[in-house]
Amino acid sequence: MARITVKGVAEIRGPLIIIEGISGIQMGEYLEVRLNEQSTRKGRVLAIEEEKVIILLYQGTYEIEKDEIETEFFGRTMQLFVSEDMIGRTFNSLGEPLDGLPAIYSDEFRDVNGAPINPTSRIYPRNYIETGISSIDLMNTLVRGQKIPIFTGAGLPNNQLIGQIIKQARIAEEIEGEKFAIVFGAMGLTMDDYIYFQRLFKETGTLDKVVMFTNLASDSAAEGLLTPKVALTTAEYLAFDCDYHVLAILSDITNYCQALREVSVALETVPARKGFPGYMYSDLASIYERSGIMEGSKGSVTLIANLTMPNDDITHPVPDLTGYITEGQIILDRSLHNRSIYPPIDVLESLSRLMKDGIGEGSTREDHPSLSNQLYSAYAEGLDKRKLAEVIGRKELNRRDQIFLDFADKFEEIMVNQGDVHRTMEDSLDKGWKLLTLLPKVELTKVSESEMTKYCPEEED
Amino acid sequence: MTLIEESARIVSIKGSTVQAKGLSSYRMGEITYVGEERLIGEVIAIVHDTATVQVYEPLEGLRINDPLYPTGKSLSAELGPGLLSNIFDGIQRPLDNIKNISGSGFIERGIQTNALDRQQKWVFEPRKELKKGEIIKEGDVLGKVKETESITSSVLIPPGKSGELVEIMEKGEYTVSDTVAVYKNKSGSKAELTMMHEWPVRIARPYLNKLPVSGPLITGQRIVDMFFPISKGGTAAIPGGFGTGKTVLQHQLSKWSDANVVIYIGCGERGNEMTDVLREFPKLIDPHTNNPLMDRTLLIANVSNMPVAAREASIYMGITMAEYYRDQGYNVLLTADSTSRWAEALREISGQLEEMPVESGYPAYLGARLANFYERAGQVVALGSPYREGSINITAAVSPPGGDFSEPVTANTKRFVKTFWGLDPALANRKHFPSINWQNSYSGYIEEIEEWALETGLMDWGRYRQEMLKILQKDNELEHIVELIGSKALPADEQLIILIADIIKEGFLQQNAFHPIDTFCSIEKQMKMMNLILLFHERANILIKNGCPISLINSLRTVQILKMMKEEIRNEDLTQLNKIEDHIIFDMEELGSKYGYK
Numbered sequence A: 001m002a003r004i005t006v007k008g009v010a011e012i013r014g015p016l017i018i019i020e021g022i023s024g025i026q027m028g029e030y031l032e033v034r035l036n037e038q039s040t041r042k043g044r045v046l047a048i049e050e051e052k053v054i055i056l057l058y059q060g061t062y063e064i065e066k067d068e069i070e071t072e073f074f075g076r077t078m079q080l081f082v083s084e085d086m087i088g089r090t091f092n093s094l095g096e097p098l099d100g101l102p103a104i105y106s107d108e109f110r111d112v113n114g115a116p117i118n119p120t121s122r123i124y125p126r127n128y129i130e131t132g133i134s135s136i137d138l139m140n141t142l143v144r145g146q147k148i149p150i151f152t153g154a155g156l157p158n159n160q161l162i163g164q165i166i167k168q169a170r171i172a173e174e175i176e177g178e179k180f181a182i183v184f185g186a187m188g189l190t191m192d193d194y195i196y197f198q199r200l201f202k203e204t205g206t207l208d209k210v211v212m213f214t215n216l217a218s219d220s221a222a223e224g225l226l227t228p229k230v231a232l233t234t235a236e237y238l239a240f241d242c243d244y245h246v247l248a249i250l251s252d253i254t255n256y257c258q259a260l261r262e263v264s265v266a267l268e269t270v271p272a273r274k275g276f277p278g279y280m281y282s283d284l285a286s287i288y289e290r291s292g293i294m295e296g297s298k299g300s301v302t303l304i305a306n307l308t309m310p311n312d313d314i315t316h317p318v319p320d321l322t323g324y325i326t327e328g329q330i331i332l333d334r335s336l337h338n339r340s341i342y343p344p345i346d347v348l349e350s351l352s353r354l355m356k357d358g359i360g361e362g363s364t365r366e367d368h369p370s371l372s373n374q375l376y377s378a379y380a381e382g383l384d385k386r387k388l389a390e391v392i393g394r395k396e397l398n399r400r401d402q403i404f405l406d407f408a409d410k411f412e413e414i415m416v417n418q419g420d421v422h423r424t425m426e427d428s429l430d431k432g433w434k435l436l437t438l439l440p441k442v443e444l445t446k447v448s449e450s451e452m453t454k455y456c457p458e459e460e461d
Numbered sequence B: 001m002t003l004i005e006e007s008a009r010i011v012s013i014k015g016s017t018v019q020a021k022g023l024s025s026y027r028m029g030e031i032t033y034v035g036e037e038r039l040i041g042e043v044i045a046i047v048h049d050t051a052t053v054q055v056y057e058p059l060e061g062l063r064i065n066d067p068l069y070p071t072g073k074s075l076s077a078e079l080g081p082g083l084l085s086n087i088f089d090g091i092q093r094p095l096d097n098i099k100n101i102s103g104s105g106f107i108e109r110g111i112q113t114n115a116l117d118r119q120q121k122w123v124f125e126p127r128k129e130l131k132k133g134e135i136i137k138e139g140d141v142l143g144k145v146k147e148t149e150s151i152t153s154s155v156l157i158p159p160g161k162s163g164e165l166v167e168i169m170e171k172g173e174y175t176v177s178d179t180v181a182v183y184k185n186k187s188g189s190k191a192e193l194t195m196m197h198e199w200p201v202r203i204a205r206p207y208l209n210k211l212p213v214s215g216p217l218i219t220g221q222r223i224v225d226m227f228f229p230i231s232k233g234g235t236a237a238i239p240g241g242f243g244t245g246k247t248v249l250q251h252q253l254s255k256w257s258d259a260n261v262v263i264y265i266g267c268g269e270r271g272n273e274m275t276d277v278l279r280e281f282p283k284l285i286d287p288h289t290n291n292p293l294m295d296r297t298l299l300i301a302n303v304s305n306m307p308v309a310a311r312e313a314s315i316y317m318g319i320t321m322a323e324y325y326r327d328q329g330y331n332v333l334l335t336a337d338s339t340s341r342w343a344e345a346l347r348e349i350s351g352q353l354e355e356m357p358v359e360s361g362y363p364a365y366l367g368a369r370l371a372n373f374y375e376r377a378g379q380v381v382a383l384g385s386p387y388r389e390g391s392i393n394i395t396a397a398v399s400p401p402g403g404d405f406s407e408p409v410t411a412n413t414k415r416f417v418k419t420f421w422g423l424d425p426a427l428a429n430r431k432h433f434p435s436i437n438w439q440n441s442y443s444g445y446i447e448e449i450e451e452w453a454l455e456t457g458l459m460d461w462g463r464y465r466q467e468m469l470k471i472l473q474k475d476n477e478l479e480h481i482v483e484l485i486g487s488k489a490l491p492a493d494e495q496l497i498i499l500i501a502d503i504i505k506e507g508f509l510q511q512n513a514f515h516p517i518d519t520f521c522s523i524e525k526q527m528k529m530m531n532l533i534l535l536f537h538e539r540a541n542i543l544i545k546n547g548c549p550i551s552l553i554n555s556l557r558t559v560q561i562l563k564m565m566k567e568e569i570r571n572e573d574l575t576q577l578n579k580i581e582d583h584i585i586f587d588m589e590e591l592g593s594k595y596g597y598k
């Protein structure tokens, strides 16, 4: 397709430029604006009205000179060269190297927007991932190919949790010769966090397995709109063309959504909630849905996304829409954190939707489903009693209520507050049974008699 | 298909719509191919000489001045044998074909494929009574085809057609496009009939008349069947925040309800959830026919990252196919997950048309569109002979932002559905599933179903239901008091209410969809379970009155047994429940010997 070059723009508005009087431009077309000899900015055609072309510039419009600027349209959508050589490298959100090494050249290139996976070509994910963290493994088990966000609040140790997962989780079975890679997409990440992750990868010895795409807080926000696209294009390629088990980490979705809002405001679209555009659900889905497992390939894309809830508000559009798309969520809780419980995972509000098919006989252990149900229900009951005790005082509780309250305390102390150590699945399950001995036998209505005899340790006094 | 020679050109491209000028005719709803790739689109607005076309595929790569090709047709569904056990996208393209044609696991653009396989042969068996020269009318059954093990589908004279039968083929193998009959219409010209026909999806298929709803759709889900039931032909909404259990409940209804045909629309939801159904249903056995569940199931998948315009269409595709089976005399369950995503698609397209939004960006016609959709449910007498009654149930998930039921889609939906299963995040968080809140849910079909219960010999259905709801209601009031002063201060009979409510919640209302036994609960088992819980209450009440301390009742093993009977006793051996009855009586008499038992 022929390239078209034009000089000058009609309008500059926020991250948008509008060019008039040209024809032959494609919807979604990739383009570059030449500022001077050394520097160009990249963009995408968002809409075309007659001879008016509306363009988003990913690196912003600052210092764009209205009449002199030259824009070159490429006659195609944005593409990314992909190759296994990307592993171990660092790029910006446009796929340009930031590590001083040469750019990636490859015969393979992909449209960064991706395409929906045909549901008939998906393989339903069922292989659990042992993260070594009890409140995840036992209570909200993750599986390979799952998409799950971590809902966090400012100042909560979500990065530390991701670090622990990277350090401990076995996503590929090395013994079976499976290949593993991490694709990390940073959107509006602060320098501190960026350095944290850099160090994390170094310390966990995974640096040579990571492909980094970075958009820092100091970079243009609009560029962050590309980060998940290039990251997942790479992840898909590695997983579905090269058979890697890919752990894709995106951080932070809230920054991404803010950039999305900025662009939609400039486009004057009617907002839905809190100024965010009505199409944000579809837009987020076009990111999250790119995870999973496909027929004909041995690889998988597991997606973990950091998402900071503004004001710890889970009903805010960003966590809300995300929760409607992802396969569960891990929620960090400020009050647990304030009580120095680490990881401060809110076990009840967290959810793994794919857990049901990943656990039980033949994968984790036969007693896992009923044990976790029993723990859930007893912990929920205990938390109710804690609330009650806050009103009427602990002493006023009846004996049964006190038992449950004690159970909740112990559950948090033993199960949740595990610290930065690795627990095997077996260990987590056994700790679960141990906790159940705190309850009278008649209260155990979710576990069967035979499971009790087999797994429940005798009460010790 | 012949394309009309056209000078129509794209003049603007935005979101999921294009605008075009220079069409030879401007007709609302006309299917129009867009661009050289012939992307499928539909005319949704006309202003002077500019038509707006919503496009069912991604628009990347289109340019101003690209051509358009109107087809003269409206968005239609192909109706005939071969729909069941299949999975389609929002505009009825079989996803299997898309996979085969594109040779890739990803959905590429511009793939055109028929909904029904033109090669596959079906055994057509003509209706015996039909003779040459006979007058045939719309809706008449021309013959039968065994579509799957579960469903024999009727070949219908399409609505709007009638005349004199000239020829009808003998029993034999035909494709859906082979002629199976010839008739002479009023003007005397001959026309052919095949096993398939097309129907414009935005228009409800005609029927003779609507019937009042009667018996229930039996779902095997206790809280639904016993507390908030839905009639055959009835409508229900399932609103709930994320993770409260809408999809699981819809999967359960699709698996276990006694509908003849199930149409499951995944409208803007997860790809893996469709895959889950695709992989699981063929392995499950329909308890009502003993055939694989997939035999009666049809899936429509517009997953969340497929184009929004096709999402808007998917609902109409689904309901049209439902009407087609209804017209054959079947009870159809249509379940849509989630109508909020459909409403959002409306909103997005409305925004591209620059229409004035009324609330949260939704267009003024949101309510009207929802009303239209739910109106297509119901129990009807179909057109034509022989006499057939069929029904469509609609159960639809609603995904309110922030879980707030006052938002426009939930509020509008409430106006048009008669049953409301409000899901409660507080219940879901403590893994009380289904998380249907018994305080704010309701069913508008209680009277009809009570009548049905009496007719079928379930004499106690209404009474059990009332009694249990009363206990739950009382429990709710007590809960507020307990929150302030604790339960110790309550009188013993009120403490007993709390215990019984607890048994009802845990032992009856909670139902684990993933438990091999509990996933489906027969009506007989449901009734017996209620009977036992109420028996326990009655006996315990006497003991309490006679001064038996509540703590003794609380710690009876029967309490544990009542909570566990749902998972331990199979639908097939209900006699086991009689043993529990003995257990209750034994426990109570033992206590009674101490505290007096009269």
Ligand SMILES: Nc1ncnc2c1ncn2[C@@H]1O[C@H](COP(=O)(O)OP(=O)(O)OP(=O)(O)O)[C@@H](O)[C@H]1O
Residues within 6 Å of the ligand: A323, A324, A325, A351, A352, A353, A354, A356, B240, B241, B242, B243, B244, B245, B246, B247, B248, B249, B269, B399, B433, B434, B435, B511, B512, B513, B514
């Ligand atoms: N009846 C049930 N039995 C056991 N678990 C259930 C049941 N219903 C729901 N769940 C649990 O709740 C989780 C969430 O349910 P589901 O996916 O149906 O939620 P949803 O309301 O459809 O959410 P979303 O709006 O995000 O799609 C399930 O993955 C499952 O773990």
Ligand SMILES: [Mg+2]
Residues within 6 Å of the ligand: B246, B247, B248, B269, B337
């Ligand atoms: Mg759902």
